[in-house]
Amino acid sequence: MLLGDWDLVVIGGGPAGVAGALTAALHGLRVAVVDAGARLGGQYFRHRAAPPHSSTPGFGRFLGQVRALRERAEVLTEHQVWSVTRQVDGRLTVHCAARDGGRERPVALGCRRLLIATGAHDRVLPFPGWDLPGVLTAGGAQALLKGHGVVAGSRVVVAGTGPFLLPVAVGLAEAGARVAGVYEAGGGLGLARHPLRALGKAGEAAGYGVALARHGVPYRTRRAVIAAHGEHELEAVTVARLDRDWRVLGTRRVTCDTLATGYGFIPQIELGVQLGCDTRHDADGSPILAVDHGQRTSVPGVWAAGEPTGVGGWRLAELEGRLAGLSIAAAAAAVAATAPAVAAAAAVPTAANAPVPVPVPVPSVLLRRRRSARAFAAALLEAYPVRSGWQGWLRDDTLVCRCEEVPLARVREAQELGATDARSIKLLARAGMGWCQGRICGYPVACLAGEPPAPPRRPVAQPISLAALAAFDEDGTRTEPHTTEDPA
Amino acid sequence: MSDVIVVGAGVVGAACAYYAARAGLDVTVVDRGPVAGGTTGAGEGNVLVSDKEPGPELDLALLSNRLWRELDRSVGGFEFEAKGGLVVAETADVRLQLADLAAKQGIQHENVPAHALRDLEPHLADGLAGGVLYPQDAQVQPMLAAARLLRHSAGGRGGRLPGGGAVRLRLGVTVTGLLRSGERVSGVRTDQGDLPGGAVVNAAGTWGGRIAALAGVDLPVQPRRGFILVTEPLGEPLIRHKVYTAAYVTNVASDSADLETSAVIEGTPAGTVLIGASRERVGFDRTTSPPVLARLAAQAVALFPVLRDVRVIRSYCGFRPYCPDHLPVIGADPRAPGLYHACGHEGAGIGLAPATGHLLAQLIQGHRPDLDPHPFRPDRFQAEESR
Amino acid sequence: MTEPFQITIDGHPVPVTPGQTIGAALHAAGRRSWRTTRFGGRPRGLFCGIGVCFDCLITVNGRPPERACLLPARPGDEVTT
Ligand SMILES: Cc1cc2nc3c(=O)[nH]c(=O)nc-3n(C[C@H](O)[C@@H](O)[C@H](O)COP(=O)(O)OP(=O)(O)OC[C@H]3O[C@@H](n4cnc5c(N)ncnc54)[C@H](O)[C@@H]3O)c2cc1C
Numbered sequence: 001m002l003l004g005d006w007d008l009v010v011i012g013g014g015p016a017g018v019a020g021a022l023t024a025a026l027h028g029l030r031v032a033v034v035d036a037g038a039r040l041g042g043q044y045f046r047h048r049a050a051p052p053h054s055s056t057p058g059f060g061r062f063l064g065q066v067r068a069l070r071e072r073a074e075v076l077t078e079h080q081v082w083s084v085t086r087q088v089d090g091r092l093t094v095h096c097a098a099r100d101g102g103r104e105r106p107v108a109l110g111c112r113r114l115l116i117a118t119g120a121h122d123r124v125l126p127f128p129g130w131d132l133p134g135v136l137t138a139g140g141a142q143a144l145l146k147g148h149g150v151v152a153g154s155r156v157v158v159a160g161t162g163p164f165l166l167p168v169a170v171g172l173a174e175a176g177a178r179v180a181g182v183y184e185a186g187g188g189l190g191l192a193r194h195p196l197r198a199l200g201k202a203g204e205a206a207g208y209g210v211a212l213a214r215h216g217v218p219y220r221t222r223r224a225v226i227a228a229h230g231e232h233e234l235e236a237v238t239v240a241r242l243d244r245d246w247r248v249l250g251t252r253r254v255t256c257d258t259l260a261t262g263y264g265f266i267p268q269i270e271l272g273v274q275l276g277c278d279t280r281h282d283a284d285g286s287p288i289l290a291v292d293h294g295q296r297t298s299v300p301g302v303w304a305a306g307e308p309t310g311v312g313g314w315r316l317a318e319l320e321g322r323l324a325g326l327s328i329a330a331a332a333a334a335v336a337a338t339a340p341a342v343a344a345a346a347a348v349p350t351a352a353n354a355p356v357p358v359p360v361p362v363p364s365v366l367l368r369r370r371r372s373a374r375a376f377a378a379a380l381l382e383a384y385p386v387r388s389g390w391q392g393w394l395r396d397d398t399l400v401c402r403c404e405e406v407p408l409a410r411v412r413e414a415q416e417l418g419a420t421d422a423r424s425i426k427l428l429a430r431a432g433m434g435w436c437q438g439r440i441c442g443y444p445v446a447c448l449a450g451e452p453p454a455p456p457r458r459p460v461a462q463p464i465s466l467a468a469l470a471a472f473d474e475d476g477t478r479t480e481p482h483t484t485e486d487p488a
Numbered sequence: 489m490s491d492v493i494v495v496g497a498g499v500v501g502a503a504c505a506y507y508a509a510r511a512g513l514d515v516t517v518v519d520r521g522p523v524a525g526g527t528t529g530a531g532e533g534n535v536l537v538s539d540k541e542p543g544p545e546l547d548l549a550l551l552s553n554r555l556w557r558e559l560d561r562s563v564g565g566f567e568f569e570a571k572g573g574l575v576v577a578e579t580a581d582v583r584l585q586l587a588d589l590a591a592k593q594g595i596q597h598e599n600v601p602a603h604a605l606r607d608l609e610p611h612l613a614d615g616l617a618g619g620v621l622y623p624q625d626a627q628v629q630p631m632l633a634a635a636r637l638l639r640h641s642a643g644g645r646g647g648r649l650p651g652g653g654a655v656r657l658r659l660g661v662t663v664t665g666l667l668r669s670g671e672r673v674s675g676v677r678t679d680q681g682d683l684p685g686g687a688v689v690n691a692a693g694t695w696g697g698r699i700a701a702l703a704g705v706d707l708p709v710q711p712r713r714g715f716i717l718v719t720e721p722l723g724e725p726l727i728r729h730k731v732y733t734a735a736y737v738t739n740v741a742s743d744s745a746d747l748e749t750s751a752v753i754e755g756t757p758a759g760t761v762l763i764g765a766s767r768e769r770v771g772f773d774r775t776t777s778p779p780v781l782a783r784l785a786a787q788a789v790a791l792f793p794v795l796r797d798v799r800v801i802r803s804y805c806g807f808r809p810y811c812p813d814h815l816p817v818i819g820a821d822p823r824a825p826g827l828y829h830a831c832g833h834e835g836a837g838i839g840l841a842p843a844t845g846h847l848l849a850q851l852i853q854g855h856r857p858d859l860d861p862h863p864f865r866p867d868r869f870q871a872e873e874s875r
Numbered sequence: 876m877t878e879p880f881q882i883t884i885d886g887h888p889v890p891v892t893p894g895q896t897i898g899a900a901l902h903a904a905g906r907r908s909w910r911t912t913r914f915g916g917r918p919r920g921l922f923c924g925i926g927v928c929f930d931c932l933i934t935v936n937g938r939p940p941e942r943a944c945l946l947p948a949r950p951g952d953e954v955t956t
């Protein structure tokens with residue numbers, strides 16, 4: 001049995017997904033939203049289960065959107081999408097592993113249209129000791145704070161590249177952590193010349209600057225954490241002064257119990273890749289889903305919005321979500337207009353009082369706003385490139401792949417053996433073959449192989465138990481869920 | 489100029505290069521991608537004798553089995569494990585058929601009664617009728633095997649082993665045509681220039697038909713897709729042998745283009761469990777098919793209920809180089825002198841690679857081969873058609 | 876569920892604010908690792924915090940490993956290392 005026959009399924013309940021789902025639902029489409037997390041919000045609007053909520057700009061409005069959405073759409077949290085398939089007739093099936101009460105249960109959602117709004121994750125670079133407990137991604141530290149009210153550590157170093165380091169450091173400092181320093185590997189001129197200023201966001205940059213100064217947090221550019229030290233947990237880091245290419249000029253040791261590190265973001269596009277959506281490389285080389293002005297991918301019936309179409313922050317994500325929602329509603333209305341018989345099944349909601357779809361124009365003001373926001377995002381990516389000098393931070397025994405514990409030496413050995421690209425390094429050295437399927441090591445391995453990162457091929461995007469997988473019957477739909485209560 | 493140009497750096501091409509170099513021939517291996525980037529990078533690495541019907545393929549498999557053991561000692565580094573294979577029967581009838589086949593094969597085996605199955609595999613499901621244990625069945629890590637064979641051949645001073653020929657590896661080079669001197673094939677044309685050679689070996693696996701076509705000859709090698717599920721690494725090994733059901737043997741030998749699946753399950757040194765095997769002829773379509781994955785999962789759980797809660801963390805697929813009679817193509821092509829074939833090994837190319845390389849080196853040198861290569865001759869398909 | 880509750884790790888109590896994941900609760904309690912790697916025996920806890928890296932795999936109530944950063948804590952959950 002297939003769970004529903006939706007006009008639209010949205011994967012991802014962050015700013016992009018919620019905006020897209022709500023927009024489409026307001027135009028009368030029957031919408032389901034799935035998210036792996038326990039609450040909607042995605043990364044930016046991640047929030048605690050109960051107040052106090054953070055002072056995240058836009059959060060109040062977002063909660064309003066979520067309330068409106070819950071009235072009009074099915075919201076499925078703790079549902080991890082592991083596969084999306086498209087039948088010859090264009091129908092799509094979204095395969096999820098739902099976790100409730102600890103048991104895993106297969107759920108398949110049938111739909112005519114799909115919006116991929118799966119966001120991004122931190123991009124990290126390896127260095128000696130980066131797998132010590134206490135080393136977190138910058139986003140990870142932020143997620144602890146926003147989602148759980150947990151301050152990642154008491155003495156924290158923030159390091160990496162990109163504007164995201166600033167809110168992370170400010171958030172930690174304001175929550176009571178002692179932030180020993182913010183080390184930005186790029187740039188040369190400090191906060192006074194922060195690229196945010198050049199890009200017309202002087203206020204934002206100044207706000208972070210003031211906050212850091214208030215807490216006495218030093219902000220240094222051309223600095224990076226190139227090693228982490230400690231027996232069982234992080235005790236200190238080596239901070240290096242860098243040249244333009246991130247080669248080490250000098251080092252010193254900084255005591256800390258926590259490091260928050262990030263070098264930008266990696267869009268999560270594997271579900272689009274599963275469906276065969278065209279990809280392209282973003283300004284920073286990241287593979288992203290190619291979309292048209294209506295956020296349509298190259299595969300009919302499949303839209304994408306937010307970070308999967310290029311890292312650009314929550315405002316752009318939300319804007320793209322709205323655009324996608326409008327464009328999806330327009331597509332549904334077009335079907336309704338041209339083929340009444342099909343439309344009756346496709347677009348008329350079950351609730352008697354729900355509106356019937358009407359043709360939806362996409363306002364040109366939104367298109368203009370998106371164009372300028374995209375240009376801004378591209379400029380930021382270009383202002384914070386990852387320079388190749390980081391490869392010199394590694395030692396032979398530095399793990400490149402954390403899951404399979406593959407050190408640099410094994411990567412080099414694979415290359416000696418004839419691995420000329422990232423995929424064959426994986427085949428010969430096992431880098432990227434483990435649990436995370438190369439989400440963490442994929443970028444550094446591509447760099448070591450000297451190629452731009454390839455679009456991720458992950459036919460099983462999230463782990464699924466053999467029992468749950470086996471429960472799908474022949475036509476790709478699910479059979480009865482496991483209702484047996486767990487004895488434990 | 490090399491004595492031999494090998495097209496393809498998969499496990500078969502690597503074995504051809506290894507044995508040719510060991511015989512003192514200079515070899516150039518050309519691949520459009522990296523080492524083991526073709527079907528070898530999608531194989532499971534079973535070195536099986538158990539699943540072969542008595543006949544030429546079994547003979548080839550037995551020779552190969554012996555050679556893999558030798559290579560483990562002389563080259564090594566590719567996770568060779570002589571773990572043994574256990575074929576299980578769901579019904580008493582099937583069990584008799586299995587015992588019958590084993591007797592006809594005439595190879596080392598042991599009939600296992602139902603009550604003794606759990607001594608071999610403690611986690612097998614209830615209700616199985618028994619099985620046959622084949623101690624010779626083994627496993628290698630195929631990508632490492634290909635890479636190590638090539639590395640070893642080229643590993644000495646001047647890219648050669650003492651007394652051996654030189655082996656040069658040209659990766660990222662695509663063969664686009666064949667060179668001719670008169671009737672003879674005398675090298676390959678590539679996107680990076682011509683490479684003249686005394687003999688050209690077509691070890692292009694599933695793409696072997698395309699290389700043959702460059703010489704104007706027909707070789708009916710077709711893709712037969714297979715999916716594999718990979719589980720999370722387990723804390724303790726649950727599965728000791730390569731375990732498969734009797735249906736696997738019939739599926740391997742089947743001519744159907746439709747989807748066939750049968751449980752083939754084994755643990756790996758990395759702690760993961762590999763679950764195969766599906767077979768279907770759908771061209772080079774890589775789209776993942778959840779129903780196929782679901783069937784593999786269901787079969788695995790039926791055989792090993794202990795795997796129920798174990799997570800699948802990835803899957804991959806590859807295209808077995810399939811010939812209509814399920815036999816590989818090994819030997820000189822009389823229709824294009826100078827061209828040799830070593831391709832079309834379907835689901836057994838890893839197991840059969842050393843014997844293939846060994847035979848081919850003997851044929852190139854004009855030596856009497858250890859096995860009669862006649863059943864593997866390249867022009868056999870034509871003959872069948874005109875019959 | 877609005878009252879704080881407890882879970883245990885190897886029998887030791889850990890306080891939880893409702894809505895926290897097991898990973899967040901452990902990290903907040905100063906517990907920064909709860910498993911060791913297969914080959915090197917290296918300690919691991921939270922890294923990405925959002926379900927991407929799988930460093931935080933954890934055994935709860937004897938079940939197969941889950942990502943601690945995604946798994947909401949429930950009263951009485953027993954973590955074993
Ligand atoms: C850890 C982290 C923290 C961040 N914190 C901030 C911040 O504080 N401030 C800021 O300005 N920017 C932050 N960002 C940047 C972030 O990308 C925002 O710009 C914004 O959240 C992007 O919105 P989105 O809708 O595109 O994606 P997201 O907000 O990332 O939402 C995507 C959603 O999709 C879900 N999802 C993904 N894959 C699947 C799947 N297979 N199955 C089911 N669900 C899935 C995820 O659970 C997530 O909820 C952060 C990024 C990361 C990675």
Ligand SMILES: Cc1cc2nc3c(=O)[nH]c(=O)nc-3n(C[C@H](O)[C@H](O)[C@H](O)COP(=O)(O)OP(=O)(O)OC[C@H]3O[C@@H](n4cnc5c(N)ncnc54)[C@H](O)[C@@H]3O)c2cc1C
Pocket residue numbers: 495496497498499500501502518519520521522523524525526527528529530531532533534535536661662663664691692693694695713714715716764805806807808809830831832833834835836837838839840
């Ligand atoms: C799912 C699956 C499981 C399997 N399990 C097993 C198993 O357990 N045991 C077993 O024995 N076998 C198994 N096999 C079969 C085995 O993988 C193949 O038979 C074997 O790998 C074939 O090796 P090969 O060297 O002939 O081909 P390949 O490894 O495909 O090598 C051919 C090479 O030729 C190159 N090439 C092609 N055209 C050109 C050109 N024009 N120019 C330059 N280079 C070119 C390709 O890039 C490729 O690298 C399995 C196969 C699959 C799909």
Ligand code: FES
Pocket residue numbers: 898920921922923924925926927928929930931932942943944945
């Ligand atoms: S911390 Fe990365 S998956 Fe949980």
